[in-house]
Amino acid sequence: MxxxxxxxxxxxxxxxxxxxxxxxxxxxxxxxxxxxxxxxPLDEAAVERALAATSASPRPTPTSATPSAPTKTASDRSTLRFTGGTATVECRPDGTVYLVSWSPADGFHIDDDVERGPAAVTRLEAEPSDDDERDDLPYEIRCGEGGEPRARVVADADD
Structure with a gap:
């Protein structure tokens, strides 16, 4: 049993x-x-709707080539935001600048020939993914007074 x-x-x-x-x-x-x-999987329109629904503020359109002021981080590095992406930058005591990392914004990629330094001037180029509609945005990054990095758009050497 x-x-x-x-x-x-x-x-x-x-x-x-x-x-x-x-x-x-x-x-x-x-x-x-x-x-x-x-x-x-979501199609592109569904992704845009989802982003718009969750975004508190509208996405900036990449029409301006004016970079924003850098944001200091705890490790004495600054993050520069510019049309086409962001870059983490170190301004070194000897006055040189070093690109620690960079990331493209949506709709852009960063060209492979980045000059990361350390040097007096570093360079990178943000290229639109839709090559026919917008110009490439070549940037020079250097350290300004007070050790703050500054980015500016320069003439495109490829033109």
Whole structure:
């Protein structure tokens, strides 16, 4: 009698485990966009709508070539924001500048021939992904008074 009960309890546990696994597999297979974030990729229009819905302020349009003032970080590095992207920059005690890292903005890429320094002047170029509509934005970055980096658009050497 005792072996019979043990077999029934084991069979019940196996049945419950199998049912739970089957239910989980069914939920994954039938989940819609609300059930699984990875079930359907978003097209470009859906991404724009989602960004617009979550954004507290409108996205800046990359029409101005005027960089913003740098933001100091704890490691004595500054982050420059400019049309076409951002760059993390170090102004060194000897007056040279060094590009630690850079990242393109949406719709841009940074050209491969970055001159990162350390040097008196460093250079990088933000190129629009839609090459036919907007001009490339070559930047020179140097350290100004007080050790603050400054970026400015210069004439494009490729033109």
């Amino acid at each position: 005792r072996k019979w009960r043990s077999a029934v309890v084991t069979a019940a546990w196996v049945g419950v485990g199998t049912a739970a696994g089957a239910l989980g597999a069914w939920q994954l297979a039938t989940a819609d966009g609300g059930g699984a974030a990875h079930s359907r």
